[in-house]
Amino acid sequence: MKLVWLTDLHFKSSGKQHRHDARLRLTAAINYVNQHHADAAFCVISGDIADVPTEENYADVAARLQALRMPFLPLTGNHDAREAFAAHLPLPEGRQPEFIQYAISQNGARIVCLDTLAVGDDAGSLCNARLGWLDDQFTQDSTTPTLVFLHHPPMELGHPTLDPSRLVQGDALLARLTAQPCVKQIFFGHVHMNADGVVNGLPYAALKAVIFQAMPASPAWNWDSFNPPEEAPEVGVIRVENGRVSLKREAFCDAADGVDPA
Ligand SMILES: [Zn+2]
Numbered sequence: 001m002k003l004v005w006l007t008d009l010h011f012k013s014s015g016k017q018h019r020h021d022a023r024l025r026l027t028a029a030i031n032y033v034n035q036h037h038a039d040a041a042f043c044v045i046s047g048d049i050a051d052v053p054t055e056e057n058y059a060d061v062a063a064r065l066q067a068l069r070m071p072f073l074p075l076t077g078n079h080d081a082r083e084a085f086a087a088h089l090p091l092p093e094g095r096q097p098e099f100i101q102y103a104i105s106q107n108g109a110r111i112v113c114l115d116t117l118a119v120g121d122d123a124g125s126l127c128n129a130r131l132g133w134l135d136d137q138f139t140q141d142s143t144t145p146t147l148v149f150l151h152h153p154p155m156e157l158g159h160p161t162l163d164p165s166r167l168v169q170g171d172a173l174l175a176r177l178t179a180q181p182c183v184k185q186i187f188f189g190h191v192h193m194n195a196d197g198v199v200n201g202l203p204y205a206a207l208k209a210v211i212f213q214a215m216p217a218s219p220a221w222n223w224d225s226f227n228p229p230e231e232a233p234e235v236g237v238i239r240v241e242n243g244r245v246s247l248k249r250e251a252f253c254d255a256a257d258g259v260d261p262a
Helices: 022-036 055-065 082-088 128-140 170-178
Strands: 002-006 042-045 072-074 102-106 109-113 146-150 183-188 195-199 202-206 234-241 244-251
Touching: 002 022, 022 055, 022 234, 042 109, 055 082, 128 170, 170 183, 170 202, 183 234, 183 244
Parallel strands: 002 042, 042 072, 109 146, 146 183, 183 202
Antiparallel strands: 002 234, 102 109, 195 202, 234 244
């Protein structure tokens, strides 16, 4: 199975964020994916679909995402709100009723999408109800090669500005995932940068945001002093075959596209 992966659209129907136009960035991503990866089974979008979770923003982004030539699988991020999200974005059948968590199996692979939204908090949460749903997925199927997507990193990445807003129950999640040999890799957004590594034997990957990228850890910065670096956004291209996983990242537009001059 082939997937494309986008994260952190931070979509707004009007206005800019740090000089970046979310509408132009999304259009560039969709055009690139359709031109080069129309054969992907799904496009996974790992959270922060909206920058501000209004009905207008979700209706607009949902309409624009219909241009993708493959079904898309949206996850919640800390900027999202479940009710408006579920009202406007298409979601697979059989999701957990109270949360936007679901699993899809196709062509010998399974995609698990988690909902780490904690209302009113930038950090992520997986309560016992959500972890219990995850346990049920492994009770039902413990053999199909599985990729797990979530918005928040479940561990520190060595970035003092970003690490405090990671997933609060990261250790509990990693304990569950590393106990399941069928879980091949985890994928998350939120940090607006590429990162790769192995945690407790489990490979992980983070991806650059569609909207803008985070600054390096040093020199120290905070969101008041934040000024996005001139880095092109990227799409992840994931292949999983016979339990083998590959990830390739491709810039889908230039760093200056959709950005006002400073
Ligand atoms: Zn986020």
